[in-house]
Amino acid sequence: MISEAVRLVITLATTAAGFVVGRAIPEWFESAEVDPDVSIVTGAVLGAGIGYVVGGLMGRLVRRSLDRAPELVARASGPELFAGAFGTLTGLLVGVVLAVPAILLLPPVIGWGLGALLVLIFSAFGGRVFAARADDLLAAAGLRGRLTEPSGPDGAFVVDTSAAIDGRLLELARSGLVTGVVWLPEFVLDELQGIADSSSKQKRRRGRRGLDVLDALRETAGIEVQVVNDSVPEHAEVDAKLIALCSRYEGTLVSTDHNLVKAAGLRGIATLNPHALGESLRPALVPGDRMTMVLEREGTEPGQGVGYLDDGTMVVVEGGAEVVGDTVEIEVANAVRTSVGRMLFARIVE
Secondary structure, three states: OHHHHHHHHHHHHHHHHHHHHHHHHHHHOHHHOOOHHHHHHHHHHHHHHHHHHHHHHHHHHHHHHHHHHHHHHHHOOHHHHHHHHHHHHHHHHHHHHHHHHHHHHOOHHHHHHHHHHHHHHHHHHHHHHHHHOHHHHHHHOOOOOOOOOOOOOOOOEEEOHHHHHHOHHHHHHHOOOOOEEEEEEHHHHHHHHHHHOOOOHHHHHHHHHHHHHHHHHHOOOOEEEEEEOOOOOOOOOHHHHHHHHHHHHOOEEEOOOHHHHHHHHHOOOOEEOHHHHHHHHOOOOOOOOEEEEEEEEEOOOOOOEEEEOOOOOEEEEEOOHHHOOOEEEEEEEEEEEEOOEEEEEEEEOO
């Protein structure tokens, strides 16, 4: 339908142009005694024929462009669309300004055609150029644009809050197992800052640890840390934002959240769980091993106290409820591996 509509419009326009040219030909060749009626009919017929052929080609081109439009829009970011629209309007204004002298100074048949061509060219040129420089233009205007896409064939490592707090990503980077671009989504940094400012002493310590780890990661050789400004506004939850971000840019999700890693893996997203990697590489604590630790809270069962190792492993201590907040020496009694990691059971050394 759209192809036929474009062909009809172009055919009518070229027929009118042929009619105007045919009517003007007798005035151009007065000595040749050209028949005005024959000249008009010939010009109109030639214009209609040319318009029918050109209109068909243009109609098919427009239809293919419209069919590809959703795919092109889906691949473009919001800043690119905004900058492209602004560039098209700017090019349109420049084209109109340049077309006015052509219309006024040249014969109408040539002037109007040249003017329309100038408007079309400058509109398309403005849209393309502004879209290509969207980041720089938005930054110059004080707005935030999208970051460039991850470098490397496998995309960037996208860090979530749990991985930052866990801290083992820093050791992986220092050992050379993680290299290249590491993305820190701004909404993750906001969440970490909120945890670091929490009224809970335990949460404050975890949040500050995460911020310190990210700060140290920036100074690690072979790592390029970038803050991602894309807030993924179509999702409200941080986990959904992370999955959408990794899917959009083909990034590798770095997280110790077991459920998040599973959900991302089911969606075909590459994942890295430093906690699971550490569990598989480190020697396991066995019954009889002793250590000292701070008991941070009471357990779910009466008399139990709970503490955490530096890597986040939870240790349930029998009889530890009375010494919560103190540093005690414990002896490992049992170790249980769960779906989210390992849990230790221990008793206080008398």
